[in-house]
Amino acid sequence: MKFSLNPAAPDRRLLDRxxxxxxxxxxxxxxxxxxxxxxxxxxxxxxxxxSLDRQLSGRLTVQIVEPDAAARDRDTQAMADxxxxxxxxxxVEVVDRExxxxxxxxxxxxxxxxxxxxxxAMIDVDLSDGSDAAVSRVAQAAKAIYADARVDRxxxxxxxxxxxxxxxxxxxxxxxxxxxxxxxxxxxxxxxxGLDTHRDTIEVLHMLGATDxxxxxxxxxxxxxxxxxxxxxxxxxxxxxxAFLQSxxxxxxxxxxxxxxxxxxxxFLLLMLPILFALMATFAARVAVLRALGRVL
Amino acid sequence: xxxxxxxxxxxxxxxxxPETLSDVSFSLRSGAxxxxxxxxxxxxxxxxKLLYLAQRxxxxxxxxxxxxxxxxxxxxxxxxxxxxGVVFQDFRLVPHLSSYDNIALPLRVAGIPESDIExxxxxxxxxxxxxxxxxxxxxxxxxxxQQRIAIARAVIGRPEILxxxxxxxxxxxxxxxxxxxxxxxxxxxxxxxxxxxxxxxxLNRIPTAHMMRLDKGQIHDPTGALRHPAGSTE
Ligand SMILES: Nc1ncnc2c1ncn2[C@@H]1O[C@H](COP(=O)(O)OP(=O)(O)OP(=O)(O)O)[C@@H](O)[C@H]1O
Ligand SMILES: [Mg+2]
Numbered sequence: 001m002k003f004s005l006n007p008a009a010p011d012r013r014l015l016d017r018x019x020x021x022x023x024x025x026x027x028x029x030x031x032x033x034x035x036x037x038x039x040x041x042x043x044x045x046x047x048x049x050x051s052l053d054r055q056l057s058g059r060l061t062v063q064i065v066e067p068d069a070a071a072r073d074r075d076t077q078a079m080a081d082x083x084x085x086x087x088x089x090x091x092v093e094v095v096d097r098e099x100x101x102x103x104x105x106x107x108x109x110x111x112x113x114x115x116x117x118x119x120x121a122m123i124d125v126d127l128s129d130g131s132d133a134a135v136s137r138v139a140q141a142a143k144a145i146y147a148d149a150r151v152d153r154x155x156x157x158x159x160x161x162x163x164x165x166x167x168x169x170x171x172x173x174x175x176x177x178x179x180x181x182x183x184x185x186x187x188x189x190x191x192x193x194g195l196d197t198h199r200d201t202i203e204v205l206h207m208l209g210a211t212d213x214x215x216x217x218x219x220x221x222x223x224x225x226x227x228x229x230x231x232x233x234x235x236x237x238x239x240x241x242x243a244f245l246q247s248x249x250x251x252x253x254x255x256x257x258x259x260x261x262x263x264x265x266x267x268f269l270l271l272m273l274p275i276l277f278a279l280m281a282t283f284a285a286r287v288a289v290l291r292a293l294g295r296v297l
Numbered sequence: 298x299x300x301x302x303x304x305x306x307x308x309x310x311x312x313x314x315p316e317t318l319s320d321v322s323f324s325l326r327s328g329a330x331x332x333x334x335x336x337x338x339x340x341x342x343x344x345x346k347l348l349y350l351a352q353r354x355x356x357x358x359x360x361x362x363x364x365x366x367x368x369x370x371x372x373x374x375x376x377x378x379x380x381x382g383v384v385f386q387d388f389r390l391v392p393h394l395s396s397y398d399n400i401a402l403p404l405r406v407a408g409i410p411e412s413d414i415e416x417x418x419x420x421x422x423x424x425x426x427x428x429x430x431x432x433x434x435x436x437x438x439x440x441x442x443q444q445r446i447a448i449a450r451a452v453i454g455r456p457e458i459l460x461x462x463x464x465x466x467x468x469x470x471x472x473x474x475x476x477x478x479x480x481x482x483x484x485x486x487x488x489x490x491x492x493x494x495x496x497x498x499x500l501n502r503i504p505t506a507h508m509m510r511l512d513k514g515q516i517h518d519p520t521g522a523l524r525h526p527a528g529s530t531e
Contacts, residue, residue: 014391014394016393200389200391200392201391203389204389204390204391204402205402205406206375206378207349207351207378207383207385207389208378208379208402208403208406208450209375209376209377209378209379209403209406209407210375210406211375214406294371297350297351297352297353297371297374
């Protein structure tokens with residue numbers, strides 16, 4: 001009995017398609033739908049965290065809270081110059097007074113434009129790497145010029161968001177694992193009950209000299225087809241849903257949410273899920289069948 | 298002629314019940330024709346099961362093709378089974394396969410390419426007179442027709458031994474005789490034939506056949522001396 005892709009191949013007919021086999025396809029469709037959604041969530045959160053890190057890890061704001069305007073401007077300028085000379089600094093921008101006024105307008109109204117109002121000066125700094133060492137070098141340089149300079153890392157403000165994303169990634173990974181376990185269990189049950197359904201056929205095959213491997217192969221192939229069919233269906237539906245949600249996210253135009261977008265590699269990984277599950281199902285079926293056959297003469 | 302089958306003090310017990318077969322010893326010669334007779338429940342089917350490797354004896358030695366089947370590793374059983382054709386008492390046709398596919402089964406199990414299967418299957422269908430029932434499913438066939446499909450399946454692989462359990466139980470006397478002639482012609486081609494039957498009528502149809510009688514699990518007349526005194530047939 002050779003392997004054949006022809007659905008009408010004679011050995012394909014040996015095990016008739018039971019209702020249970022069709023149920024198997026539907027169960028796999030549902031399982032894979034949920035698994036792919038969980039997987040997409042995990043990959044999306046992972047990607048978002050990555051882009052968040054890339055965007056924020058090297059970003060700092062240095063504040064100089066000095067009431068004397070002349071001293072403040074001088075220190076600010078000196079600091080900006082000092083930062084520009086540092087090799088790890090990519091960009092230095094002194095936030096001008098108008099923008100600051102704009103930022104505080106919701107609280108102070110037009111009073112913020114009053115030149116006599118003491119306002120801290122701010123310098124935005126982009127580092128080429130967001131390591132602690134690089135950040136503390138900037139902080140040292142700042143404090144050398146103005147001892148009370150405050151250095152804020154943007155990543156810090158978003159660290160709750162970041163840890164939420166991490167949690168979600170792990171949760172998704174856990175869900176995928178859980179689904180895989182449940183799928184394996186379902187497949188084992190289906191393979192066993194399939195053995196019962198086809199006991200007579202198997203016995204005849206045995207008496208005609210079929211080897212255990214031959215019989216197992218019949219089951220394996222049947223289960224591989226059923227699970228792959230159902231799995232691709234469920235995975236396809238889930239990927240369609242994810243693509244739709246992603247296009248809606250894109251419309252929101254949020255920089256942070258757009259980081260959730262799945263890359264080509266992520267889509268490929270998701271597509272591998274039904275194939276992986278079908279392989280797992282095939283292996284589980286093979287084990288179940290060979291073990292059951294080993295018990296009869 | 299060499300012994301193709303050899304039983305030595307074979308006992309068979311199902312579970313914890315009494316011995317269904319006890320102290321069965323006999324040899325079958327390659328190329329000969331044997332009838333196994335005996336009352337219902339005498340153990341004919343049990344004996345044949347040992348012969349076609351569906352059972353292992355609880356004691357004694359069953360030698361097949363010169364090898365002890367009791368110690369034969371499980372892995373080697375399929376190879377042995379492919380050399381044996383079996384007509385089961387209950388046919389054991391695969392219900393969702395057509396007659397054609399049922400007959401083709403042994404060839405497919407043996408890995409014969411599809412192109413080499415059609416001709417022998419058609420030939421077998423003609424041989425058992427069911428040329429036009431190739432597409433029929435077993436359950437749409439009469440008992441006698443099913444039996445003929447089962448016989449066709451048993452002989453298509455040109456087995457070295459043909460084991461038939463009541464192969465004429467469901468057919469009229471004319472058909473029984475035709476089937477017996479099938480077995481006889483197969484036998485002439487060199488196949489050792491073992492037929493279990495309690496149809497005494499059949500026994501006289503094959504003058505060269507040996508007869509073994511089972512009585513309550515014990516063999517009588519293992520050499521067929523009942524009808525053919527020892528050494529009179531060769
Ligand atoms: N699988 C089994 N489990 C337990 N007992 C069995 C089993 N098969 C057969 N027996 C018993 O073994 C004895 C012999 O049965 P067997 O089928 O060999 O008889 P038989 O000669 O073929 O009868 P028949 O002519 O009715 O087919 C019977 O008493 C039967 O009940
Ligand atoms: Mg019987």
